[in-house]
Amino acid sequence: MAEPIRFRVNDRATSLPVDPDRTLLWLLRTELGLTGAKYGCGAGLCGACTVLVDGEAVRSCTYPARRIEGRSVTTIEGLAVGGRLHPLQEAFAAHDALQCGYCTPGMILTAHALLARNARPTRDEIIEFMDANLCRCGSYQRIVQAIEAAAAAGGAP
Amino acid sequence: VSLARYTAGEPDAGYRPIRLDRREMLKLLGSGIVILIPGGEAALAQGRSGDRYPDDFNAFLRIGADGRVTGFSGKIEMGQGIHTSLAQMLADELDVPLASVDMVMGDTLLCPADMATVGSRSTREYGMALRRAAAQARAVLLELASDRLGSPADGLAVRDGVVFVREDPDRSVSYATLTQGRAIERTLDRRAPIKARADHRVCGREALRADALDKVTGRGGGPGGRPGS
Numbered sequence: 001m002a003e004p005i006r007f008r009v010n011d012r013a014t015s016l017p018v019d020p021d022r023t024l025l026w027l028l029r030t031e032l033g034l035t036g037a038k039y040g041c042g043a044g045l046c047g048a049c050t051v052l053v054d055g056e057a058v059r060s061c062t063y064p065a066r067r068i069e070g071r072s073v074t075t076i077e078g079l080a081v082g083g084r085l086h087p088l089q090e091a092f093a094a095h096d097a098l099q100c101g102y103c104t105p106g107m108i109l110t111a112h113a114l115l116a117r118n119a120r121p122t123r124d125e126i127i128e129f130m131d132a133n134l135c136r137c138g139s140y141q142r143i144v145q146a147i148e149a150a151a152a153a154g155g156a157p
Numbered sequence: 158v159s160l161a162r163y164t165a166g167e168p169d170a171g172y173r174p175i176r177l178d179r180r181e182m183l184k185l186l187g188s189g190i191v192i193l194i195p196g197g198e199a200a201l202a203q204g205r206s207g208d209r210y211p212d213d214f215n216a217f218l219r220i221g222a223d224g225r226v227t228g229f230s231g232k233i234e235m236g237q238g239i240h241t242s243l244a245q246m247l248a249d250e251l252d253v254p255l256a257s258v259d260m261v262m263g264d265t266l267l268c269p270a271d272m273a274t275v276g277s278r279s280t281r282e283y284g285m286a287l288r289r290a291a292a293q294a295r296a297v298l299l300e301l302a303s304d305r306l307g308s309p310a311d312g313l314a315v316r317d318g319v320v321f322v323r324e325d326p327d328r329s330v331s332y333a334t335l336t337q338g339r340a341i342e343r344t345l346d347r348r349a350p351i352k353a354r355a356d357h358r359v360c361g362r363e364a365l366r367a368d369a370l371d372k373v374t375g376r377g378g379g380p381g382g383r384p385g386s
Contacts, residue, residue, distance in 0.1 A: 075375065085373070093365060093372075096369075098236075098373070099236030101372030
């Protein structure tokens with residue numbers, strides 16, 4: 001039996017035994033029932049599994065779960081506070097920045113990490129930062145527009 | 158029209174007997190107006206020969222006792238937006254607010270049997286059948302309102318789910334009141350006229366995607382509408 005580790009998920013203190021080879025994605029999806037983070041490529045390439053660890057965007061499908069010990073994880077389920085959507089969530093909905101929605105949680109959380117370090121990114125900076133998040137529906141234009149709108153609305157955390 | 162006579166298969170001029178499996182469905186749906194379309198006609202609407210589809214009835218929509226409209230579709234939402242656009246069609250044909258329309262999609266127990274969600278057929282084929290069902294529902298509601306208000310149906314109009322006398326708008330009754338506790342059933346035995354494009358108030362205008370909030374919050378609404386996918 002693996003040793004329990006302590007961490008926070010969406011502002012709740014949690015303690016769970018975690019096997020050394022467990023990845024964060026499956027800890028979230030299976031043990032914690034947080035299915036907002038998606039399994040896409042399984043190789044850290046597409047970004048559908050992106051979550052925040054201490055505010056940094058990480059690819060949870062390749063991120064060893066034990067590394068969250070003592071740290072704070074934010075998933076898409078934890079972004080709205082008290083039922084109020086985060087400006088990024090609002091902007092993605094308002095700008096139709098999604099179709100099938102599979103990449104959406106990862107897109108929003110990656111954008112969250114961007115705005116945390118650069119509150120008013122240029123269009124080029126947005127495109128560069130979001131470059132490794134894939135949207136197979138091809139909603140890129142609207143995703144960029146949504147991030148611009150969220151930044152203008154003071155979406156930086 | 159008597160539901161009991163229907164379900165017993167008793168001949169009733171202009172109407173076809175209902176099949177037993179639909180009776181089970183009606184039980185599930187509870188009260189409200191249910192508009193049924195014969196399987197053959199649904200198949201026609203799909204542009205397919207009848208033998209390619211189950212030979213049963215297909216329910217397209219329900220108007221609940223609370224006035225909310227539920228649309229049923231065997232098609233699924235995979236990002237193409239039909240969760241929203243089919244609801245828009247219902248809202249337009251019924252003259253109800255888009256916000257009062259819910260869609261149940263891809264549920265094989267509740268929704269009309271459908272082959273697949275392919276070929277850009279949802280709007281132009283299923284959508285047309287849905288519109289006709291909604292137009293028929295509206296006609297039934299106008300008949301009920303006509304009885305209730307003591308005014309000819311052709312002098313009535315509908316706005317936001319409320320039927321009113323055109324010449325005297327204070328005389329009105331809501332769909333919710335009309336459907337309260339009643340289960341009325343009709344078949345589409347003729348083509349109900351659908352609205353002309355110029356009369357659309359909801360279709361062709363921007364609307365918040367019905368699945369957007371689920372998708373930006375991680376609550377569900379993934380491809381195929383499955384939560385947790």
